[in-house]
Amino acid sequence: TVVTLALAVGVQRMVKGHVLVRRMQAVEALGSATVICTDKTGTLTQGIMEVRELWPPEAAPRVLEVAAGCCDAELGQGQGTGAGDPTELALLAAARVRGIERADLERDRPRVAEQPFDSERRRMSVLRSDGVLYLKGALEALLPLCREVPPGVKEAQASLAGRALRVLAVAEGRGPEEQGLTLLGLVGLADPPRPEAVEAVRAARDAGVRTVMITGDHPATALAIAKELGLLREGESPEGIVHARATAEQKLHIVRGWKARGEVVAMTGDGVNDAPALREAHIGIAMGRTGAEVTREASDLILTDDNFASIVAAVREGRGIYENIRKTLVYLLAGNAGELVLMLCASLLGLPLPLLPLHLLWVNLVTDGLPALALVMDPVSPDVMRHPPRRPEAPMLGRPEWGAVLATGLLDAAVTLGTFLWSLQRLPVEEARTLTFTVLVCCQVLRAFAARSVGLLHWEVGAFDNRPLLAVAALTLALQAALPEVPALAAFFSLVPLDAAHLALALGLGFIPVSVLELRKLLLRGMARARARAPRGG
Template structure:
């Protein structure tokens, strides 16, 4: 091959203006216009987005919302307008929040349009012309050089040291060398070296290619089709809340039936009985739950933002806490995404790196930490710069005399400099046969490096432009290194019962080596479950679906276009904020602002804490409601008047359910949440222990309340009995909020001052409740009688009975039960 002499015109340089070019003449303007009419514009089709009205109405498609709407209608029917307005406002607020969170969630396919080149250089009428990329058609000849974004899928007609960055499509971490030698059509995408693809970038060299597909018929368009077909799953929290809602529907219907029958048996008018039963059914619904869930998730959004995680969809906050499998892209997520010199073999490092730097076209920036050009050459220059070797100094002191450029056939590059030395770098199998002495041990060193996933280059020197008699200086092992924090994060995830699965476009040997280094793949484990190499967009989608079919809660991370369909399909999609494409960011539920895998594990911790806060708040709400219902139902069974009026029930729900529940859901995350395995997808929102707590606490409160009502009713009359019972129930539920913070730890063990909001809410609510018993206006409104301070203290002591019993039950569970004695 003839060397290129410095200063003369490069043979592959793009011709400017409209001067005739040698070679293929491309299409005529008339033929291009005809094909454009037939094929349509070279664009990624817009997804048919839902209208804002449809998106807003979709927020009401939830069993809990249906239940609340039914309660709202019933409240209006029985004349409880205040209750109806309160419930309706809550429902509308939640729908509004959900609408704004999801308004932009379906723009992923639209974002693909930004990946296409706005203009392209093609041959038309035998001349090079710049045309809008949308007007490129099949049969056009693209003229490519470094820095171009490929405007369509095309088969190469000629290539001169051409390389493209296909990481967005394939996940391949290094630029792909291209050549015009035909490859089998059925070859995997990552191995189609005779083609270039829409949306990829030319990193070096020049070439010409004939367009074979445009728009939605390209590989990028195929991914757009996959993105449209991927289904967004209901989050585990949504599934679990739907189960609770269905249970409450049956409970309310059963309650209405029981109270209605009992009322008729006691000889009460059927309409009065129906209204009373309906009022109780409305009271059974924890109308504050949607607001509690929304606020809990919103707080999670704020906490995760402080840990470098940007949440785009509220339910995703809790979903990540349920994740049992994290499928993650390698390049840019687990690794730095930048080639780095990892190992040297042969002569001393400075001499070896000097020769490598003398044979590079890449350039470093002024700060010496980044560079432009081929990533492998940038890595060589960075390693040389760390040892004080700068390419600028080499060029100044030993200018180039000739260059034998790299191409896919030669697999080497040579530079002759003014000192008469020929500096050569290239593939090991190409350079070693051209080297005489000094190659002993090089083959085994090369095999060892390759087995550990390193990309190996040989560096040699010679004289003049003779590449046949060289002297081997050594080998350079390069790799995209793991992020140091990712190794610790993967170990933490494993400790939390979360499996990490690596997906990459790299070679299987490289992939497995990195997986072992990072702790993803351990000795004796099946590599096919932990590592997937040479994966395409379809493969990633299938892998996510397979894990979902196994009942796992799947999170998927990625940064390239080929990750977007799998991100959409997973229970939760996580995009890289720094290196990720706009496509992946729009398809994702959350975005890592620092691209660190460790941030995912931190978000898992927050997500688990949020679920626990929501669950204990739900237990608190249901226990209070069940206690109120049991109190009212017990009085009805005993043939007594209602211990509480409908307005009392509404006030109780406002004062003891709403505000304390909001304070409970803001509890700090327990430090040990990552020590437990993730929740299974089929696990209900409330397990047996939670339901036992609901029934036990509700029964305690109802027993104390009914006893208080009966005793006062027979001693002081109905109004006094209702007033004291009302006060006792309020105190009971307020104090119970402290015990609800943990199902196993005592109040002082959790820490009285770790949730100052709850202390404030209970304190203020207690003062307000006592006050309404002494103001004439509120006495009339609630039909209350004033009490002495001694009677208020009695109500407070009675209210402490349920919470004290709950705390004592926690202590009782700490002592192991004794086995029965064995007798002869």
């Protein structure tokens, strides 16, 4: 029940964060992701292309005419409207400013044949009815096909790319064969980084998650964007972090390379050719706006906003889900350990039963169960992204967690057994048992507030952030106080009414475990600070 509820709540939160979950196992894998391989355009950048520069300037009208004639997008009448590839929409918008409309080209010189762009050819060509062949694509793909080339084209490309502009080359020829072409010029398009992506890249780095950018752009453009985003810091090598002019096969090779190093890889994609890489990755992430249907079917997650920041937010949520499940299990097992030690010690000491079987059933179903369900709905801890990713092979409950179960169980048992020994000397056994039962319930309900975080105090996590837990604690304590007071329930549970002093005593004793656990956090924090300030030995 705990795991199912944790996943259900996490999936709902991811939907609000623009992430659709198609396969539940991806949610757990997100918590251990160490590498995010992501596309640039529209994911790390805004995906709103704009023509910033044309080279050479004197050839700008012909460059835009040929570029517009080699497009499939449809530009709308309003600013920023249209359907199709963002790059083509930007070309059509720049052409319209100069009075060039694609519709006029299609009417006057309709297309006879075309070869669409793909990652292998890295160019698109359209043959018009007048026998002129229009081409646009990567300069490296067009140069070998050209007979006439403007002088200084490579220097111009380097200058444009160095300013983080995406560079397209435009050429024309005669007849259907892509040879003996004339290179007309270059188009520099700007696609600024998303402001939220810069922060998301930094957050991923701080969390021990590498961000790998894969793009079809020129290497200089890719490097400039990577530096703007903070993917590359001063003095860092781009090797392995920035992949330019990447094909679908290279994306698959990149994913396999990271997996061979033992990394947990998340991979984004939008085109049909990206589907194999998404399948190969531990977590395949498809673009919801621009992604092909085949890519979405191959994915584990779908980004409805195509935003890199949503991926990092999903990683944060995945870690939070895992931590919620783990801390809830520790809370439940610690309570069970306390009950076990209490009953065992009482038996070994020859004491009457401190709790009856019905009391234990009530504790497990109500006192433990309801706070556990509220704990698993806890908001993600503020420090969840300050730690490195967990190792996939690491058990959910390792040595620290089992140590916490044992220590907390012994603490609960010590308080309740001490209560029982003290009350047996002063009260009838039924009243002593009722008081012990009430103390145990108070201990376990209040201890849930300390269980919300391993290192942060309750008010640091957010005292009022988990309202279900506050409601459950109040309800459970109220029910416990009412059990001995309602005759039918008191008879059913073999309880006797407690006076106000004993109820106050039970509540006060119930604060002991949660107080000890919170003080322990402060003590460990102080010790860590002292170690950090201590001079290192030579």
